[in-house]
Amino acid sequence: MIMNSLTRWQRPDLAAWPTFGKLFGLRDELDRLFESPFSELARGSQLLSVWNPALDVYEDKDNVVVTAELPGMKKEDIDVSLHDGSLSISGERKREEKFEGAETYREERFVGRFQRTISLPSAVDGAKVKAQYKDGILTITLPKAEEAKPKQIEVNVN
């Protein structure tokens, strides 16, 4: 059957948690849940989880930089908002219509809404926040507020 010929080749020693596309039904998934050790349950499966794009937070002396892995989005579908010292990134990825009628062999990519909120490590100047979307990574640069910047105090010893 053609269906088997496009299956993923998996190295036998990499016992990864399998991903569930349309190839596996909810029932198989549930059967698996009962057979799996608790550690695997804790990691969760795609079918029962939501899209949680990976976030990184960095800083230097002038800026807080937040990056989010959001592959294959449209710029217009990403929302960034700043409220009371917390930064929210949200958006939605829609199912591609052009493959609606096509036979689906694997569907591991998330479709739907996501939202991530983090509290920022220091006060920022909301008016100067910049966001860039490149190679599927959203980078938000938040300049620190003047009062949050480290200051060097010169001490004169006589």
Add this chain to the structure above:
Amino acid sequence: MNAVANQETHKDIQGNHANRPQNFISPEVNIFETKDGYVLQAEMPGVNKEGLEVTLEGNELTILGRRNRQELNLSPLYRESSTADYRRVFELDPAIDTGKVNAQMNQGVLTLHLPKSEKVKPRKVTVSD
């Protein structure tokens, strides 16, 4: 299958350069079949055209994506993303015309068009009286 696995391991060892991280993560993929062929989409955020390697060896398709690592003078406070590169191997349907595979990279998503060769496409036969 075991022969393939051994060959793979061997390749990984040979390709091991001193400072290059050799652990890979497997990108999430969607695979669709249309009447003309297959479409494979793989999520590899942080990879651009230059970091992409798609290789075909016989019926084996390997996609490899190396992250575009920018040297930033930033100290990490919190990190969820992986630093590993992406790699995944697929066995192809023999009906695919490997000479006509087309790859595109857009916002961290690789789209591969794998057309079926002309001779295996369903052909309409008109019945004459």
